[in-house]
Amino acid sequence: MYRLTTRTRAGTATAIAVLVLVIAGMALPAFASRGVIQDLFFILTMLTLAQIWNLLAGYGGLVSVGQQAFVGIGAYAMFAGVILLGWNPVWAIPLGGLAALLLAIPTAYFAFRLQGAYFAIGTWVIAEVTRLLVAQWKTLGGGTGTSLPREATSNILGTDLIRALFSVREAAARDILAYWLALVLVVAVTGGIYWLLRSRLGLALSAVRDNVEAARSVGVDAGRIKWAVFLIAAAATGLTGALIFMQTARISPDAAFAVTDWTAYVIFIVVIGGIGTIEGPILGVLVFFVLRSALADYGSWYLMTLGLIAIAVMLFAPKGLWGLISARSGLHLFPVRRKLVGLKIEGGI
């Protein structure tokens, strides 16, 4: 008897390490300062966005430059839920995912008519249109934006418990809550993508990315898979956007729909780390954060450096840092490759 498996020793070790890290991460607010928690929140949310973009571009071949549309609409839907419907911000976060999903349907209908470069620019234009339309929404502050009302931020679900637990101030409790939610989200998104890639859908997805015609010829419905990936990515991006702006508690169209923050940096993270791998964005976000901290005092030099590093990586190591490591060591922490096991192949006849 033989069977197909994607399990390797490194994969099992990674699973155990991730489990330990997540448990440690959950307990961290008991020891860490507020600054550390905020930094980690930033890292985790950027990592979530990077994993999602990696799914789109690295596995799905959908090079979108318009993901800020879903971050923005998710954040604004969350604000609308709180300000217009009076919901608790935590319950309003799923509303962000839903709004992004709804926006993704007409976006996909439009953008999937376009190929390659046209697709990239098309998604960007849709993001701009969404930004300009949202800026017309006067009850949510129009072009200048608005803040979450005091009554909403002061009794976010669970913050009382956190205050009692860690004896911290209200704002710090909100940061801890946002951090926990970000941790849950990043694990869910990364785990979900990993599961997807190991499933039949993942096989079909890489087949479509590598050669659409060949994939079609073996019965893969390429159109449906692209739709599914695009909609899933949009919803997850919307959730992340809602969470990011729940933490900042202040929103404006320019911040929520910023192409640099939510698409350019995310792309840099994926590229520097290594596109088309799950390990890549993790490594990339760490490089991104270290650079940001190291060059924080030099203003825009850090962004310039980041842009130049992205160019250098693309020129000299197109598979990113993880690509270099993995090529040298043959290491795959999140193996997706299928192997045949259980079959003893004897030499000779």
Added chain:
Amino acid sequence: MIWLDTLVQGILLGGLYALFAAGLSLVFGIMRLVNLAHGDLIVFAAYLVLMGVTLLGLSPWIAALVAMPLMFGLGWLLQTVVLNRVLGKDILPPLLVTFGLSVALQNGLLEAFSADSRRIPAGSLEGASLDLGLVTVGVMPLLTFASAIVVIVALNGLFYHTALGRAFRATSDDAVTAGLMGIEPKRIFAMATGIAMVVVTIAALYLGMRSNFDPSIGPARLIYAFEAVIIGGLGSLWGTLAGGVIIGVAQTFGAAVNPEWQILAGHIAFLVVMLLKPRGLFPRAVD
């Protein structure tokens, strides 16, 4: 008459967008390169012209003439050293490289010139206008439109009546076969990007004389330019002018209804054209 006036202003504004787009159209048509730094390169050239005016005391026109060979060299170098290495079937590498360049340029300009908005002084031309009977038009917009026509006629002349243009067209249609005929695609690409940067300098001159600019405005210009190129159709320069005019007219009519709708109306015109004709209005080359 107000509508006629809006229409004329829109067409003239389209000239500026066509200038933004002409260089992009050339590069995109020949090598399918998505240069996401195009808008930032326009802003960079505008600062270059401004430096010629403020530091050397040149007139803007002379400063632009001086900037042109510099920009040509920059384009040639950019293509040879960076972009030629990443061109290929996959659109992702050039997209990422030019995105990186865009962010690096924006922040480099920010460090060098601060976020203050600047303007290239144009002397008496700035407020001058011309009464054409039915409508009154500004001299500057008229000059911009005329320059756009001249640039497109010149590029078309180059494209269809010179040996270099023949090499451009051949490489655009089939780079491998062109290579067999003794054309070196990479050198052709470097020439094309150099020429595109000369056009960028002209666009930058008018951008800087007509309105304020600062390091952050590049991406918006890039979007207008891309919309014009895509509306016009791949590889058609007159199509690019038509695309620019469509966006310009849509923007002025949008602004006439509500000033906040100006940009939005341009984008929506683009989306409508894309829904009706996904390959643009006058495509010459095939993807």
